Amino acid sequence: MGRKKITIVGAGNVGATAAHWAAEKELGDIVLVDIIDGIPQGKALDLMESRPVEGFDVTITGSTGYDETAGSDLVIITSGLARKRGMSREDLLQQNKEIVSSATRSIVAQSPHCIIIVVSNPLDIMTYVAKAVSGFPKNRVMGMAGVLDSARFKVFIAMELNVSVEDIQALVLGGHGDSMVPLPRYATVGGIPLTQLLPAEKIEQIVNRTRNAGGEIVSLLKLGSAFYSPSASAIQMADAILKDKKRVLSCCAYLEGEYGLNHICFGVPVKLGSRGVEQVLEVSLTDEERALVQRSAREVEESIASLKL
Numbered sequence: 001m002g003r004k005k006i007t008i009v010g011a012g013n014v015g016a017t018a019a020h021w022a023a024e025k026e027l028g029d030i031v032l033v034d035i036i037d038g039i040p041q042g043k044a045l046d047l048m049e050s051r052p053v054e055g056f057d058v059t060i061t062g063s064t065g066y067d068e069t070a071g072s073d074l075v076i077i078t079s080g081l082a083r084k085r086g087m088s089r090e091d092l093l094q095q096n097k098e099i100v101s102s103a104t105r106s107i108v109a110q111s112p113h114c115i116i117i118v119v120s121n122p123l124d125i126m127t128y129v130a131k132a133v134s135g136f137p138k139n140r141v142m143g144m145a146g147v148l149d150s151a152r153f154k155v156f157i158a159m160e161l162n163v164s165v166e167d168i169q170a171l172v173l174g175g176h177g178d179s180m181v182p183l184p185r186y187a188t189v190g191g192i193p194l195t196q197l198l199p200a201e202k203i204e205q206i207v208n209r210t211r212n213a214g215g216e217i218v219s220l221l222k223l224g225s226a227f228y229s230p231s232a233s234a235i236q237m238a239d240a241i242l243k244d245k246k247r248v249l250s251c252c253a254y255l256e257g258e259y260g261l262n263h264i265c266f267g268v269p270v271k272l273g274s275r276g277v278e279q280v281l282e283v284s285l286t287d288e289e290r291a292l293v294q295r296s297a298r299e300v301e302e303s304i305a306s307l308k309l
């Protein structure tokens, strides 16, 4: 029985930090790929040299090519340009489309049976690109956004109530952009509905902060975007898949009729296990929530239409 093999494309902030989390959790042997010679090799060797200190028994290899990635079980795509201050996710669309397409083609050639998690922005569109270019079935290509958006929602609730993050459940639907749809009606704290613990105005503030959380980090960092929480979120998805945990997490999945949406990649709650997206879970929505979801879906549909794949 061999170890699982994980490829991470893009050895920048998100990719290298994802390698760090994955190594510490001993999820499998890791291959880091980047176009800048020396970066993936240097970061991989640095992580290898932390093994005796941290005591994890997986190998980390760096490369500028894809030969070393052959036979990967799981591939996380983080390659691309990060959003800079004042730059919208949509601005990134055309450049990252080329980067994600070429990475996907190389991955599929080496690992035709892998599961792909896309992290590159604009997330819903890049997930659609990877799904289309790979030709993989819909369960084997997904995007990471909902885990991160829900984590941000949860931590802002925990900070407001001064309670443990462990006791908070929260759900965010929709595209990974300013139109995402955090659902306070589905948020609970130790099983107690959030709506019983905080007044509506406070919840509204938390929802708005969640929607703008990516931009808040960009304004602070000035030269880059968030990477600790995005990489941790991608690795939570990897963990659920590689260990067949059947976790229920919000992910960007290809939809065929669910939520009344067709042929788009969009944030919804799914069951994640060894087959990837094993089920899309549909939750009931109020008219107001449904309208917000539809508005978010229209934005994603318009960007997909502009792709000319």
Ligand SMILES: NC(=O)c1ccc[n+]([C@@H]2O[C@H](COP(=O)([O-])OP(=O)(O)OC[C@H]3O[C@@H](n4cnc5c(N)ncnc54)[C@H](O)[C@@H]3O)[C@@H](O)[C@H]2O)c1
Residues within 6 Å of the ligand: 009, 010, 011, 012, 013, 014, 015, 033, 034, 035, 036, 039, 078, 079, 080, 081, 082, 083, 096, 099, 102, 103, 118, 119, 120, 121, 122, 123, 144, 145, 148, 176, 224, 225, 226, 227, 230
């Ligand atoms: N889905 C999310 O919630 C989320 C959160 C944070 C960041 N992101 C996105 O993730 C991506 C990476 O962010 P980051 O902060 O790590 O950026 P970064 O600039 O630190 O790293 C990106 C890396 O990709 C590499 N790269 C570029 N073209 C490549 C190619 N063709 N093949 C291989 N590698 C290539 C670059 O050399 C760089 O090392 C960005 O698109 C960013 O917007 C998404």
